[in-house]
Amino acid sequence: MSSEFRYIVRVAGVDLPGDKALAYALADIKGVGVNTAYAVLRKLGFDPHRLLGTLTEEEVEKISNALKNVEALGLPDWMLNRRRDPITGASSHLITSDLLLTVRGDIEAMKKIKSYKGIRHMLGLKVRGQRTRTTGRTGLTVGVRKGASKKQQEKK
Incomplete structure (x- = not known):
């Protein structure tokens, strides 16, 4: 254990909060989700619930290298x-x-x-087959205009 707690830790070129659990702190890195973080930490033998700020510099370097080369850990392709x-x-x-x-x-x-x-x-349209009739509109907000009610039409 490190004798000193660090509030900001740099892992894989990203500054992460040291007061978060290891798995959730690593999930702040773009391209690393919580499940990937758990898998990598278990392969490396780290406790995913340990605070990131308690890691030594060598442990941080080990995690950083593992994240840069996840394929070498033997995780499944999916x-x-x-x-x-x-x-x-x-x-x-x-x-x-x-x-x-x-x-x-x-x-x-x-x-x-x-x-x-x-x-x-x-x-600039939706790419993955979503509907576009009502959603994904840009520009001025245009809603459905109701016609005049029957009473208003009779008065005229």
Whole structure:
């Protein structure tokens, strides 16, 4: 145990609160969810409910390296967030800016080949089959206008 509690801990290039449980603090990293954090911590032999601020520098480094290379831990492919990459065909797990850049690149590729999803992205419409009749509207709020009631029409 570290003799000193740290309120901010840097893991995998992200500042995390030291007063959170380890699994939930790691879930604040983009690309790492609570279930992935639990799986990684169990593989490494850490208690997921331990506070992040109580870890030593070596333990933080061990967790950081494991998150950067999740595939090496032997987790099943369905736990990884990039299964069967379209270019390489390999499964991997991306975090932080790597994840953002890869997703942006995928969207640009869909736009370039003019796939259905790419066209929807270009037009700023819903991509995954959601309804668009009433939701996803932008601009001025336009509601349904009721016609004049019968009494008002008789007065005229």
